[in-house]
Amino acid sequence: MTTTQPAGPAATLSGPVTTGKIIEPLSVPVIGLAAHGYVEQEFFASGTASSYEGVGTLGRDGRWTVKVDGSAPYRTRIVVRRPADPARFNGTVAVEWLNVSSGLEAAPDWAYAGDELVRAGYAYVAVSAQALGVVGGRALLSVPGGGPSGGLRSQEPARYGTLEHPGDQYAYDIFTQVARALRVPEDVRVLGGLHPRHILALGESQSAFFLTTYADAVQPGTHAFDGFFIHSRSGGAALLGAGPAPPGPEQGGVEIRTDLDVPVFVLETETDLGPLLDYGPARQPNTSRFRAWEVAGTAHADAFIVGPAAGLLGCQGMVNAGPAHYVVEAALAALTRWVSDGTPPPVAARLALSSTSPPTVARDALGNAVGGVRTPAVDAPVAALSGVAPPGSNVLCTLFGSTVPFDAATLVRLYHDKAGYLWAFGHALDKAVDGGFVLGADRPALLAQAQEVQFP
Numbered sequence: 001m002t003t004t005q006p007a008g009p010a011a012t013l014s015g016p017v018t019t020g021k022i023i024e025p026l027s028v029p030v031i032g033l034a035a036h037g038y039v040e041q042e043f044f045a046s047g048t049a050s051s052y053e054g055v056g057t058l059g060r061d062g063r064w065t066v067k068v069d070g071s072a073p074y075r076t077r078i079v080v081r082r083p084a085d086p087a088r089f090n091g092t093v094a095v096e097w098l099n100v101s102s103g104l105e106a107a108p109d110w111a112y113a114g115d116e117l118v119r120a121g122y123a124y125v126a127v128s129a130q131a132l133g134v135v136g137g138r139a140l141l142s143v144p145g146g147g148p149s150g151g152l153r154s155q156e157p158a159r160y161g162t163l164e165h166p167g168d169q170y171a172y173d174i175f176t177q178v179a180r181a182l183r184v185p186e187d188v189r190v191l192g193g194l195h196p197r198h199i200l201a202l203g204e205s206q207s208a209f210f211l212t213t214y215a216d217a218v219q220p221g222t223h224a225f226d227g228f229f230i231h232s233r234s235g236g237a238a239l240l241g242a243g244p245a246p247p248g249p250e251q252g253g254v255e256i257r258t259d260l261d262v263p264v265f266v267l268e269t270e271t272d273l274g275p276l277l278d279y280g281p282a283r284q285p286n287t288s289r290f291r292a293w294e295v296a297g298t299a300h301a302d303a304f305i306v307g308p309a310a311g312l313l314g315c316q317g318m319v320n321a322g323p324a325h326y327v328v329e330a331a332l333a334a335l336t337r338w339v340s341d342g343t344p345p346p347v348a349a350r351l352a353l354s355s356t357s358p359p360t361v362a363r364d365a366l367g368n369a370v371g372g373v374r375t376p377a378v379d380a381p382v383a384a385l386s387g388v389a390p391p392g393s394n395v396l397c398t399l400f401g402s403t404v405p406f407d408a409a410t411l412v413r414l415y416h417d418k419a420g421y422l423w424a425f426g427h428a429l430d431k432a433v434d435g436g437f438v439l440g441a442d443r444p445a446l447l448a449q450a451q452e453v454q455f456p
Contacts, residue, residue: 234278273361299402323446
C-alpha cells in the first residue's frame, strides 16, 4: 500500500483557524470529542487545482482515461479531529468528502461511523470539496424552508470570507491535494504531529457519486488514497467536467474499475437498489480489490442519522430504524484491516430482487428483505424495516425508508415471550458478529436495545 508521498502538487494548509465561529459539518448524532480524548481544529487548504476531461468513451467498466483540462486557484477548509494522545492513533486517517445535497455541508459517514472512529483511534479529516458548500448555489434536494445556499462564505464571513471555489470540476483535484498534504512532513502538524500510514477516502450519497468517478478516473493517476469507502452510491457516477458523461443505469450503470491497486469497499442500502438511485445495474462481482455489502433492513438515511428532524421534514409514519450504522462501523474496520494487512472483508450475499423493472427488493412473509448482510434487526425482527418510504412521501423522505412495528399477536407468535425473543436476538447477534458484519464492541449496545422491546 502507499506509504510515501504521491507525486504531484499538495494543498497549502494554514491555521488552525480561530477567527469567527466554526460552522460544524451537520451530524445529528453528537460525539463528545473531549470525552474520547480527541481534539478538533480547522485549517484552510489552498492551491491551484486542475480539472479533468474524459478521453474517448467513458464505458461502464470504469476504465476511464482522462487528461487535464484547465486550472484555477482555490481556498477551502478542512476540519480535523484526532486523538490528543499520539499513542492512541491507529495510523489511519479517514478523509470524508462532505455531502452538500441539502445545501448545507453534512458529514454522514462521521455520523454513521464516528463511534468506531474515536473508539479505534483514527484521525478524521472532513473536506469542503464541492463549490456549493463553500460559495453557495442551489442544492440537489429541496429541504422545507430552504432555498439557494450561500455556502460557508455567507454563513460566517468573518471566518470564511476569503474562501474561493472555482467549481465542482476542480473538486477531484482539491480532494487529491488535501490527501497529499496530509502526508507531507511539514504539514503533518495539522494532525498534531501524527504520521499516517494509510489514508482512506470516505463518501456517502452524492459524495459517493463523486468518489465513484474519482476511483475510476483520478485515482489511477494520483494514487492519493490507500482505500475507498463508497457508501450508498447510485447506479451512475458524478460528472467529470468536460468531455463525455458517464453512463447511467439505463446504459448498464458504472462499475468500479477492477485494475486499481487499492481496495474499494461499496456499502449499499435497500433504498439504493430502488428506482430513485437504481444501483442494481452497477452491481459487480467481488474481487481481490473490490467488495460490496448490501444491507438488509436499511435505508439511504434513517432514524439514527435524521433523529427528530424527520417530522419537521414532513415525513409520514416512522422512518427506518434499521442497523445501518453498526454495519458501517464493521465495514470501516474491515476496510482498515484490508488496507493494513491484506485481510479481505467477509463476503456477503446480495439482496434478492423480486423485480428489476422497477427495481424491487424481495421480502419475506414478515415484510423484511431477503438476502443481503443479515443482522438481528431482520433475523430476530420486531418490525418490518424497509428502504421504501410510505406512499405519498416527499422526495427527501423517500430516502428515509420506513418502520412498521409488529403487533402484540405477531410478537407472541414469533417468540412466545420476552425470554424467547432475547434468545433469538442473541443467537442472531452472535451470527452477525462471528460473520464480521457487526463489531463485538457494539454487542452491549445492541443487547441493551433488545432489552427495551416491550412484550404483552
